[in-house]
Amino acid sequence: MNTCPRCPKHFCFIFLLLLFSFGTVASENKIEMGISEYAKTDENHPLKQPLKLKSKSTTDHSQLKELQQPFANGPEVTKACLQCHNKAGDQFRHNKHWTWNYQHPKTGQHLGKAVLINNFCTNALGNEGICAQCHAGYNMTDSHFDFDNHENMDCLVCHESTGTYYKTPTTTGDTACSVMFKGKPPIDWTKVAQSVTLPSRNNCGHCHFYGGAGDNVKHGDLSSVLFNPPKTVDVHMSADGENYSCVTCHVGEAHEWAGSRYQMTLSETMPKAGMPRETSTCVSCHSATPHPLTRIKGIKLNSHTAKVACETCHIPTIARGGVATKVAWDWRTMGRLKNGEGFKLEGYTQGNGEHRHTYKSIKGTFVYGENVQPVYGWFDGTMHYTTIDTKFDPKQPVKINSFSGSYDNPDAKIYPFKEMNTVQPYDKGNNTLVYMHLWGEDENALWGNYSFDKAIKAGMAKNNIPYSGEWDFIETYSYWPINHMVAPKEEALACEQCHTKNGRISQLTGFYLPARGDNKWLDLIGLFAVIGTLGGVLGHGTLRIIATRRRKTNG
């Protein structure tokens, strides 16, 4: 009788608990109305990591009389910069960050952001109004941009150090989208101009950590975690480690710097002390024999470096430190609306507690991954791309980029990649990829009108690409070489991650990999031989025992 009156209380408690947990589940799949998604670029960029050292530059730009004036916009600042830095314009004229064009020296392919199709938002060409947020220039509103007008170069995005600078889309886009850039505090051009210094990770990171319109969406090994990573995420960039900025490794001269995903440098010799370094590989600093020669393991590991990239063992997983990367994207679900309005679904909570969208009306469905194991392949450094004019077999998944290499190629190494898997539209009649018209104030823009039909037709037409008029969906893969997020050496891969049956690199062929069990015949012969010998001695022994017993019983 004493306990019974308490029952309702218990009941209440359980009910509340249920309600609470239901509420948690519901909030994980929270629906947000609207299609605004660029909150990150909307806000002021706080300086994510203070500069480690006081600038050692011989010039204090805040003292220069050329910068003691009100500037109305970016080009005015650039004009002032170029007055003194009178070679900078010519130098930057050839930089990929400006041209968005790249002529591959080996394959001859015309690459670069300006023309390529990826398996995220697909194409920047024709969508410059939104994509040129990450163009190191001003006023790139469409594909007819004057690259010879140096005043449109954006010096500040790479050199300012206040953390208050930001870039917005160069055109407004659909009315449903345009609301998202309202109400931002204006840039204090004089203040940011006076703050210029060598690029820090705050500069590089604000584009490169957010490639693909979100934190770590594209690369997997480049996320906002790198603004201030723990040593377990990145030994080079952690304040507890080397505290390197991006340009410590990505060295450059004359506004050209090392490190390209189109043509990667995999093998090189370490420059001697005092010699200039033009590449940004591990070997540039660590040499090709970095493991201690005083131990068997060190010697053995050093004999791996000719065939296994450092990154393969020393970056055990990507998307570490609490920020997820997008691993799959399905465009087929694009265009679902609620009460005629676009919406977003927060379906993934990543390690750092932030929610990520698993569905957006304008883009479709996404899958995220954290601590993702890379895929591995023989890679000689040369990337081949499926461009707009590449015809493919639609029965097979399309490789947006693919790489060549084999064990027998002395330049090739086993290399880690992030694999991105997408289902996206293609030209069904011509068997090519398509350019889509995503961003615009017109009725054809996908974002706002949700019609693949119109968006593809308009995207192909405005870029003068032949279009059959029929489209369908195709599965695509892209491969992102992994170089960042080098873990402490204690966390490097253990040997048996590869030296085992069904290990990380079991699918790679053409070479002897101890413990993989390559030679089935050898194993079979060995097994028969050993079992045969054992059987022989056991048989012989048994016969002896039987013979002895017989002799004993026979007296």
Place this chain on the structure above:
Amino acid sequence: MANHIVKLHVFKRFERLWHWSQMVLIFTLIFTGFRVHGMHEWIHFDTAVMLHTWAALILLLIWAFATFWLFTTGEWRHYMPTAKNFIQVARYYALGIFHGEHHPYIKTYRRKHNPLQALTYLLVKIVIFPAIWISGIAYLLISFGFKDLISGLGIDCTACIATVHTFAAIAIVMFVIAHVYLLTTGHSFIDHIKPMVTGYDDVELSDEELAYLRADEPNRIAEKIN
């Protein structure tokens, strides 16, 4: 010519040390080698590689000493193949052993192994061990970054080297099984092990041999049995 069975010091201290350290090292090499090959995963791969490499290097060193010892002491003669008594010994293992016959062979001063044993050891020494050592050293050189040295010899196939090495290892396993099994034949298991521990075994000596040993190496004779 009367024959005497004498308990004689036949296995020198070095020989016994050699045998037992070789046993330990070969068992280590078999266990770690088949781990590296992927047959079992009872220890970490890197531990196996480390143990395998060190055991091989130590065994190489012991082998260098043993080869020197065999040739400088003339002990190599014990391994020379002989047809004498070969048939009898083979017949014994095939038939006689089941009829309770005694082993037809007794160690002599010049022959501490029976003819079948001597031939087996010789084959192990000139076929199986060279196969494992040549392939093993080649593999070790590749592992230690001297791949060019090996390819310079016209061998550019690590998998082939590994295959030879594994085949030789399988042959050694077969040898070890037979070797240990044969310890159970004859008097007893312990009787076979004892000489390799104490060094003393029953040896058949001629008058002359006995006289010589009594005069020049009296310390080698433990007791005269008859």
